[in-house]
Amino acid sequence: GQQLNQSPQSMFIQEGEDVSMNCTSSSIFNTWLWYKQEPGEGPVLLIALYKAGELTSNGRLTAQFGITRKDSFLNISASIPSDVGIYFCAGQLRLRQGGKLIFGQGTELSVKP
Amino acid sequence: EAQVTQNPRYLITVTGKKLTVTCSQNMNHEYMSWYRQDPGLGLRQIYYSMNVEVTDKGDVPEGYKVSRKEKRNFPLILESPSPNQTSLYFCASSPLAGGGELFFGEGSRLTVL
Numbered sequence: 001g002q003q004l005n006q007s008p009q010s011m012f013i014q015e016g017e018d019v020s021m022n023c024t025s026s027s028i029f030n031t032w033l034w035y036k037q038e039p040g041e042g043p044v045l046l047i048a049l050y051k052a053g054e055l056t057s058n059g060r061l062t063a064q065f066g067i068t069r070k071d072s073f074l075n076i077s078a079s080i081p082s083d084v085g086i087y088f089c090a091g092q093l094r095l096r097q098g099g100k101l102i103f104g105q106g107t108e109l110s111v112k113p
Numbered sequence: 114e115a116q117v118t119q120n121p122r123y124l125i126t127v128t129g130k131k132l133t134v135t136c137s138q139n140m141n142h143e144y145m146s147w148y149r150q151d152p153g154l155g156l157r158q159i160y161y162s163m164n165v166e167v168t169d170k171g172d173v174p175e176g177y178k179v180s181r182k183e184k185r186n187f188p189l190i191l192e193s194p195s196p197n198q199t200s201l202y203f204c205a206s207s208p209l210a211g212g213g214e215l216f217f218g219e220g221s222r223l224t225v226l
Contacts, residue, residue, distance in 0.1 A: 033213060041220070042117075042203050048214055101213065101215065105155040106155050
């Protein structure tokens with residue numbers, strides 16, 4: 001089935017550092033979403049992107065919808081310990097294909113104080 | 114409080130013993146979905162429902178059943194669980210017909226011995 005390649009799989013960084021992660025696909029999506037999952041909880045939506053080239057921020061988080069519609073990027077600036085968790089990208093196929101979201105494998109972020 | 118509620122949160126069972134994981138949302142969302150999360154594989158969709166009495170297979174439907182008799186409830190049924198169904202399960206709902214911008218439950222960790 002359709003897959004998203006999310007990288008890196010894990011990151012170990014120092015508090016205060018910036019973080020970048022990305023997702024790529026062989027298919028075009030019309031929506032990209034980024035979620036964060038904290039231990040013992042379900043994923044929570046961080047940012048939703050609906051237009052190619054769109055750049056959207058949510059506090060220290062910034063995400064971009066790639067111009068080719070086949071990729072998306074998430075940046076976290078000045079990381080803090082509470083940024084720890086697993087970050088998932090998700091791409092949505094066109095509605096006529098069932099409205100399914102396809103998730104990446106996740107990027108596990110660890111932040112050292 | 115707007116939420117998606119799953120029960121049970123944790124369950125250990127044996128092969129072949131039928132079980133149901135309940136899911137309820139209080140946001141009047143039409144779209145609901147079930148995912149399973151396994152290490153290294155991200156979130157994979159099991160079944161989804163775009164409205165009452167309308168359900169469709171996701172990417173990994175084998176061994177699972179669902180029903181959508183009411184808008185708020187979307188139970189996941191394992192008729193004859195097997196060890197390969199040991200996983201973390203998430204129910205989600207969305208205000209969007211296409212299923213984007215999902216709200217997730219807290220997860221149900223199932224172990225099949």
